[in-house]
Amino acid sequence: MRDASPAKIYALHIGVIALLFALNFVLPDYHQGLFARIMALAVFAMGYNLLFGYVGMLSLGHAMFFSAGLYGAGLTVYHLGWGVPEAFVAGVACGAVLALVIGLLALRTSGVAFMIVTMMFAQVFYLLVLYFAAWTGGDQGLVIQQASRVITIGGASLDLTNPTVRYMSALTLFSVVLIATLAIARSRFGRVLVAIRENEERTKMLGYDTVANKLAAVVISGAICAASGAAYALLFGYVGSSFASVQYSILPLLWVLLGGAATTLGPLIGTLFMYYVTDIASSFTSAYLLIVGIALILLVLFAPKGILGSIRQRWLGWLP
Amino acid sequence: MPLLTTKGLSRHFGGLRAVDGVDFALMPGEIRAIIGPNGAGKTTFVSLLSGRIRPSSGMIVFDGADITTMPAYQRVRLGVAYTFQITSVFANLTAFDNVALPVQRTLTDGRSKGAVRTGVMAALERTGLADRVGTLAGQLSYGHQRLLEVAMGLALKPRLLILDEPTQGLADSEIDNFIALVREIAKDATVLLIEHNMPVVMQLADRITVFNSGKILAEGTPEQIRANTQVQDAYLGATHG
Ligand SMILES: Nc1ncnc2c1ncn2[C@@H]1O[C@H](COP(=O)(O)OP(=O)(O)OP(=O)(O)O)[C@@H](O)[C@H]1O
């Protein structure tokens, strides 16, 4: 972050939000739906980026935080008949509490051990989802009916199954989290997180309790990922165990690497890019995963810092 | 009353006694130099003081409080600052961010007031780095990185500033500025300085402690140390022919 005027930075982020807002009115139906999904999942990527990009901690278990939100919101609606706002809060709370517990245990390790420990915990979470199939629906999952996905405030009601309402809800969550991560990245706390990534020993010798700072980052990251999961359940009406599988721990890592780790907008770009490459490739061939794989390899070879990371390095040093 | 004392402080690495039963006392406001041959245990000794490594046995008291088992980051908040022998500034961060980290620490603790930028610029100006504020630390010259290291220590508002070979790699002109800087720092902090450059030691130190094989070999004023034949044999021998 070199000689950046705050006004320029905030203008860029608000511009991106305004662009996404405008897209709602021009995108064809299919792409409008895809964008809503991408924005909801970009929140997952932003939560992951906070820990991986800024603190430099590589977790292979973030599917558990996403699905804590997914099930926290989905199951309270499905079984307890909770309203949408309460269910969303329940989802985020589940993710934050889980992240606190996992953080307290996993922060005894770092590096490869941290990767393995988080992966093991996520695997336990996944198996628990399958074990309690009577409530979770197991690998079949549960469909949340349209009637449960309507927010009524006073006389007005918002139907989350309506494409525009869904798009705007996803955009709202995306915008709040984007501005929040920007604020964190530019804050004193954000500066300490980056210092821990660069040299944890040195950071301690400047008077910082690095373990406490890392724990705070794990909890915020877990809560953001859970918000993404909760929104996903409520907006798209489905919860299932595949979201807790290891694939969903790897995906946010790929999105962030593609878009650019430790950039505020990288997670959106990475998620968008992956989704569209997959979408376009699968319309040509059933071997679309091969094409996705090749695209990934090319990017890692020619833009190891990800799309936005490379742009920042070459041209726009002021990007946060 | 001394600001810092150690009693029987030891640190073993396997069979090697890097620091071996050291009793040491430092008075508030003094500039103390630690000298001794390579491998004498100087860095290990100050690392024990700063909490970067744990003692095998012995005790450390700072300002009347036993800090032997206190984590390093808490000692820093008490006012013990340590600058590294091997330059370890944050290479990928700007000079500004490097110094902002210690400045915001003291602001959070309420040990200083004002804006982060004011504190950062003050520390950079004292070390002559103000015009490098936006430069990545890794792109600074070696001498400037050493000074940045000192600026970071200063910005912690320390009561005890430990400098581990701060003049290593500095040009002669930079050394003169450095001596002036340490004198100024010593107006409101106690300075513990490990230094190989004898002219610097002789100009700055109120007292000198000589380490050899993990033990204190001698201690005294610069004149006493210069006259000490044991020290001449162990350490100054080379320079006295
Ligand atoms: N982490 C460690 N593990 C094993 N041995 C160590 C470790 N740190 C230091 N030593 C050994 O302890 C002894 C004292 O080392 P120390 O770095 O304290 O010496 P020094 O007086 O600072 O030397 P120099 O003037 O070269 O900086 C040396 O023999 C060194 O090899």
Ligand SMILES: [Mg+2]
């Ligand atoms: Mg040393």
